[in-house]
Amino acid sequence: MKQELIKKIPHKTIERLSQYRRALLLCYDKGQTYIFSHEIANIQHITAVQVRRDLMLIGYSGNLRRGYNIKDLIDLISEIIDNPDGQKVAVFGMGNLGRALSKYFKDRREKLSIVAGFDVNPDKVGKSYYGVPCFHIDDAKEIIAREGIKIGIITVPGAYAVETAKLLVEYGIKGILNYTPTPVEVPEGIFLEEYDMVTSLEKVAFYVKEAK
Amino acid sequence: MKQELIKKIPHKTIERLSQYRRALLLCYDKGQTYIFSHEIANIQHITAVQVRRDLMLIGYSGNLRRGYNIKDLIDLISEIIDNPDGQKVAVFGMGNLGRALSKYFKDRREKLSIVAGFDVNPDKVGKSYYGVPCFHIDDAKEIIAREGIKIGIITVPGAYAVETAKLLVEYGIKGILNYTPTPVEVPEGIFLEEYDMVTSLEKVAFYVKEAK
DNA sequence: TTTGCACTGTTAAAGTAATAACAAACTATG
DNA sequence: CATAGTTTGTTATTACTTTAACAGTGCAAA
Incomplete structure (x- = not known):
């Protein structure tokens, strides 16, 4: 090709x-x-x-x-679509959504795997969810560099989305998937995909109303 | 308007x-x-x-x-976009993703609220997650009718998505938001929105690879 | 062998969405 | 009171995406 x-x-x-x-x-x-x-x-x-x-x-x-x-x-x-050398992903925010994603991608794709989760909650740090170890966000820089993580999924509370995205870019992440309802900015050359569940649900609600 | x-x-x-x-x-x-x-x-x-x-x-x-x-x-x-009489939503599958949505929409919108969750796991049935009571899927028909629920979010494992969608339509749901990676079919007049996290992540991975 | 069927591959057209261009309106200021 | 600056509202253009149309091909069966 x-x-x-x-x-x-x-x-x-x-x-x-x-x-x-x-x-x-x-x-x-x-x-x-x-x-x-x-x-x-x-x-x-x-x-x-x-x-x-x-x-x-x-x-x-x-x-x-x-x-x-x-x-x-x-x-x-x-x-x-695959990277022959594989592609490592990290999840930022190990709440319900972060854990859902960890579980979901567990052993699904040979070339694409979530290798780390990050959170600030001391109860979560050190634990492992569906095979994804959870680290403190303060260690993100080092772990991203060491593991060669290129993709970050943001599942922190919306209020922290912007600063999280900024950190990820600073730490060398090249692609961001933002699942918070808060839009974030990334510099040229960083791929950004945002998905907003609130909008989707409101859209469904709108068309259900209209269909009546 | x-x-x-x-x-x-x-x-x-x-x-x-x-x-x-x-x-x-x-x-x-x-x-x-x-x-x-x-x-x-x-x-x-x-x-x-x-x-x-x-x-x-x-x-x-x-x-x-x-x-x-x-x-x-x-x-x-x-x-x-709002329905003046409000719009009730139910989540089908109270796993991590279902609970994430329940938590997320808690008290967010006056006119749009998740009023029920459904699961088959007896450990979950009877419990309440972020204010959303979890019922057994066998009671869905009655509860949907009683509460006047018009929108269903599918967060069951992919293998059960198709049958769940079929049930929802049968029970009178008019709009479906399918978060499983398995596409479902709905008859004319039912609004369907599907979102697939796997595809999104693979898309990010592709563009990260290409940017190199 | 030829006719019909069921596909693929490609070009053409239609539909949908985003961007650009610009006129009109209002206000502040000299 | 005129002028410059700023913003809205709308039409025109361009880009993107899907759908339609159809030619080409191989196989099966008469």
Whole structure:
């Protein structure tokens, strides 16, 4: 897969590739070897055209009669979205949400793993949650450097989101996933993704109201 | 606010309105009475033009010299996105994520509140988490009907997502927020919003890798 | 062998969203 | 009272995303 090609893949396609891979892994585990675009589409909430278009963008060609080779496609998607050397992640804020994420990602992805949690609560520091050791935030700098952690998930209370993000950038984190409702600022070159559960719920509430 | 106008508001604008209101509430609590479009924009990650365009869509006019009246704008946004009679929400799956949401929404919105949690674990049933009572899923039908719950958040393990969604629809839920990585199907007329943490993290990992 | 079917791969069109451009309005100030 | 500065409200443009249309291909079956 050429570098220039990868640069042109739209954000939305990257997201769908992640979802395709998940669906494909399930099928692969069941022993299925080939799959049609409309089968992938049925698993996710999209159309077969969308699937074919996405696969076209990554330069994968299927078999006209049998569809796509599941194993090959999984490998190609992995080649695109995974870092061959692996990617280490840390969670900042080991509250309910931080622990939910720790549990969730436990042994899910070979190339992507949460290796540390941070908190300020002395009751949590020193403990381990679902295999993720919890450290004091004061030790973050050292541990991030030592482990080579490049990605940080922010799950601290909203009031501390901004300062946490600032620290992470200072400590060398290159990608931030902010789950607090407070938007944070990052300098150029740091990838930021924010998701706000309050907004999502209010959106659902709005459309439920409107549907009446 | 006219009904036809509301119908034409784009999804993205609805999401931003929720975020504007949050920012406005903070300013209002600080005693600020007027705010400029670029001030709102600075709080969120958007441009002043975007803010003005969104407010145009909902038909709100600001003061040319002082900007927007914070109180009035909060009221107007609330009139649009809130249900005047309130909206009750239930969480299905009181694991870490379910409890995180329960805690998070505790007393946050007057018109939108989580009133019940459901689980199958007998250790959880009968307990209360952050003010949200946990019931057995077998009692969901009755409680949903009795309380008039219209929105369900799915935080069960992915393997149970599909059947849970099916149950909710059967029990009269009109809007679903699915936080499992497993896509679910809902019939026409039921609003569905899905968010997948795995995809988000993989997306961050991809762009961190590419930035190197 | 040829006809029909069921796919894929690609280009074209439509729909949606964000950005830019700019006129109009108000106020403060000299 | 005129002028400069600042901000709003709206239209126009551009960019992005999805959906539609359709040609091309291989297989199966008559």
